[in-house]
Amino acid sequence: MMTMRVRMMLLAGVGLLGALPVAAQADQAAAAVAADDSVESAEIVVSARRREEKLIDVPVAVTAFSQADLQKFQAVDLSGLQGTAPNLNLVQGRGSAASANIFIRGLGQPDALQTFDPAVGIYVDGVYLSRIQGALLNLFDVERIEVLRGPQGTLYGKNTTGGALSIVSRKPSFTDTRAEASVQYGSYNQWVLNGYVSAPLGGDRLALSLAGQWDKRDGLVTDPRTGRKYNDRDSLTFRSILRAQATDNLEILMSGDYNRQRNALTLGYPTAPLIQTSLFPAGVRTAVPAEPYGRYDFRASTSFRGNEGQKLDHWGANITANWTVNDAITLTSITSWRKLDPDLFIDIDAAETEMGDVFVGIDQRQFSQEMQLKWNTEKFSGVFGLFYLNERVRSHQEAYADDLFTFLGGPVTFTRLIDDAQRTKSYAAFGQASYKFTEALSFTAGLRYTWEERTYNRFTTTASNQAFLNNVAFRFPDNLPAPLNLDNKAEFGAWTPSFTLSYKPGDDSLLYVSAARGFKSGGFNGRANSVNDLTLVVNGAPTLVTRFNPETVWTYETGAKGSFADAKLFVAASLFYSDFRDFQARVGGGTVGSTGVFPVLNAGKMSIWGFELEATAKPTKYWTLRGSLGYLDAKYDVFNDGRRVPPQSFSCNPTGNAVTCEPAFAPPITLNLATDYRIPVGEGSITLGVDARHVGKHFLSVDNRPGLTEPGYWLANALVRYDAAGGRWYGQAGVKNLFDRLYRTDGQEFSSVGNIQTVYYGDPRTFSVMVGVRF
Structure with missing residues (x-):
């Protein structure tokens, strides 16, 4: 039930929506003021609709961050954006230093495994990144980041249900030589070195930029049993962009990037007692209690004893060609190849016992090609395109569980070995066109057809000192009964339209209503180790279900944007409702005999409605205020819990009727x-800044395990910065998590294996100082 405070916030936002056009019309008569006395938000140029437009003219829920914003956030990688945009939940993902767990408006990826597609697409200069591994990108040569909320598909290369993050790099200049460098030192011996140079290579037709970042920090977490440090940072990143103006009408951008990470383990903390099972005589005993060292204070243990850590190498190369055919038509080609090779040791149970220790080695390759025709006339504008993605993902996994079982009072060694491969081919044709009925009234319609082919093969076997657990093999799909033994290929297709009606009462305001359908492809259970993992209860009967179906959503939205008070105030607001079907959920906790299972459910129906408000104000020439509010009311309307042995301890419909989860x-x-x-000092200035971020209570597992809950938290950050005359150099000192709050960011739910329920925590209070120069 909403609190009175939430009700008041929502009513105030609804009232603002109605007031925007009136205020905007009154504001048109006001004279413009000097640039440094106005709000920049309305003037930010974004490419949310695949063409450059002012943010205030785009009928989309989008938040844009500039390079200056990122420095104010003290953001080194994408996780620095956590809490900065309405209904954006962006954290480091599930036991890996390089993974990004991103949810927008309550939609994200249900499992970190590479066989699940993200609901939020990440794009770098228009190139789609297929996996969340390696997606916690460093931010060093960014021009801006755009956070698009709601289904994307009629404009963006890959169809997504939750939204998109679009990262736009700085283009090298044909005329100016520019160079920047900065050195940052902070808590836990963190060093961050940034470098950027852009230079013309002769004439005004060729230019090159080079950028690099080195980010290294000691571990935050100590194992009290050994004194070793974990949860560190060690990342080296390079990017180069070659820009060529081949002819007056043809621009070519060639870029390459490389990221190398060499980290120690990323440890969480157990929130439920880890349970060791006696196979004979039957019985169980607790191996490790919940929170073994009391309230979390960045102490945790691991059973790994050597130099097991996390390695990642991530390469990319792409060519973008923009051909201006005439004043109305532009053709764009985006060709990309990417290679991702993480080798990750993960202690899932985060304890000295060996119950959920794993190695995951991934070999991912992707090739994508996108063609766009952009058409812009006085009345008509639009984008029409074709998209192709060919992705291959192979993995070798090892699961170590020598403390999971006992037999006749003696130890049972147990290792599971897994090799799997997935091939995905995605084809799409899309288009979106806008027509201006008048200078103020426009209608936009889009349509996309997506066709995906997915092939999956898997082989698992075991090694144990007990014969009945040794060499237990399962091959998917070969070991399934006919005709399912041939069922390793799936095809999914969907039409996803979008409609938007927008009205501009004046140059400085916008109203819009929209409806859009989103689609996320189905696939295969990448955790199936036996037929039990593929057995669900369907219509009351145990049934083999070899795949999960696509997830779809219709989102309906109304919004408004406006610039007021002589451009000293910018406000954007939106109301939305999302209706989901067949949402994908990976759950645990069910058992078949003594074997834990990991089913994937198309759980049913989910509805989310919410409200978003953003505002930037400049009361004086030197003072800036910013704020954003996101509200979500999310619920499962239907949750078909198909685990085989009801009732489950944490089933979302334990009676088969009422849905109890959120x-x-x-x-x-x-x-x-x-x-x-900003305080002028001579020809330079000193800037004092503070910000506070609140993330409300939310669950970290699909079926709401009590220990996998974040009760809600506030974070405060502060900085002081000096900019010299002309911006030639600057110095900045900052503190993040000023009041040293303890907060949870993510969770691991593998209760089928020893009752594993592990949480991960955000950074404690940290300090940093930075000095930068520009030429």
Whole structure:
């Protein structure tokens, strides 16, 4: 039930929606003021609709961050954006230093495994990144980041249900030589070195930029049994962009990037007692209690004893060609190849016992080609395109569980070896066109057809000192009964339209209503180790289900944007409702005999409605205020819990009727309040800034395990910065998590294996100082 405070926030937002056009019309008569006395938000140029437009003219729920914003957030990688945009939940993902767990409006990826598609697409210069591994990108040569909320597909290369993050790099200049460098030192001996140079290579037709970042920090977490440090940072990143103006009408951009990470383990903390099972005589005993060292204070243990850590190598190369055919038509080609090779040791149980220790080695390759025709006339504008993605993912996994079982009072060694391969081919044709009925009224319609082919093969076997657990093999799909033994290929297709009606009462305001359908492809259970993992209860009977179906959503939205008070105030607001079908959920906890299972469910129906508000104000020439509010009311309307042995301890419909769970990673409130004040000092200036971020209570597992819950938290950050005359050099000192709050960011739910329920925590209070120069 909403609190009175939430009700008041929502009513205030609804009232603002109605007031925007009136205020905007009154504001048109006001004279413009100097640039440094106005709000920049309305003037930010974004490419959310695949063409450059002012943010205030785009009938889409989008938040844009510039390079200056990222420095104010003290953001080194994407996780620095957590809490900065309404209904954005972006954290480091599940036991890996390089993975990004991103949820927008309550939609994200249900499992970190590479066989699940993300609901939020990440794009770098228009190139789609297929996997969340390696997606916690460093931010060093970014021009801007755009956070698009709601289904994407009629404009973006890959169809997604939750939204998209679009990262736009700085283009090298044909005329100016520019160079930047910065050195940052902070808590836990963190060093961050950034470098960027852009230079013309002769004439005004060729230019090159080079950028690099080195980010290294000691571990935050100590194992009290050994004194070793974990949860560190060790990342080296390079990017180069070659820009060529081949002819007056043809621009070619060739870029390459490389990221190398060499980290120690990323440890969480157990929130439920880890349970060791006696196979004979039957019985169980607790191996490790919940929170073994009491309230979490960045101490945790691991059974790994050597130099097991996390390695990642991530390469990419792409060519973008923009051909201006005439004043109205532009053709764009985006060709990309990417290679991702993580080798990750993960202690899932985060304890000295060996119950859920794993190695995951991934070999991922992807090739994508996108063609776009952009058409822009006085009345008509649009984008029409074709998209192709060919992805191959192979993995070798090892699961170590020598403390999971006992037999006749003696130890049972147990290792599971897994090799699997998935091939995905995705084809799409899409288009979106806008027609201006008048200078103020426009209608936009889009349509996309997606066709995906997915092939999956898997082989698992075991090694144990007990004969009945040794060499237990399972091959998918070969070991399934006919005709399912041939069922390793699936094809999925969907039409996804979008419609938007927008009205501009004046140059400085916008109203819009929209409807859009999103689609996320189905696939195969990448955790199936036996037929039990593929057995669900369907219509009351145990049934083999070899795949999960696509997830679809219709989102309906109304919004408004406006710039007021002589451009000293910018406000954007939206109301939305999302209706989901067949949402994908990976759950645990069911058993067949003594064997834990990991089914994937198309659980049923989910509905989410919410409200978003963003505002930037400049009361004086030197004082800036920013704020954003996101509200979510998310619920499962239907949750078909198909685990084989009802009732489950944490089933979302234990009686088969009432749904008792709430969607995970969907905090009802996300709030960000920030202010900075610039003080002139000679020809330079000093800026003082503070911001506070609130993320409300939310669950970290699909079926709401009590220990996998974040009760909600506030974070405060502060900085002081000096900019010299002309911006030639600057110095900045900052503190993050000022009041040293303890907060949970993610969770691992593998209760089928020793009752594993592990949480991960955000960073404690940290300090940093930075010095930068520009030429």
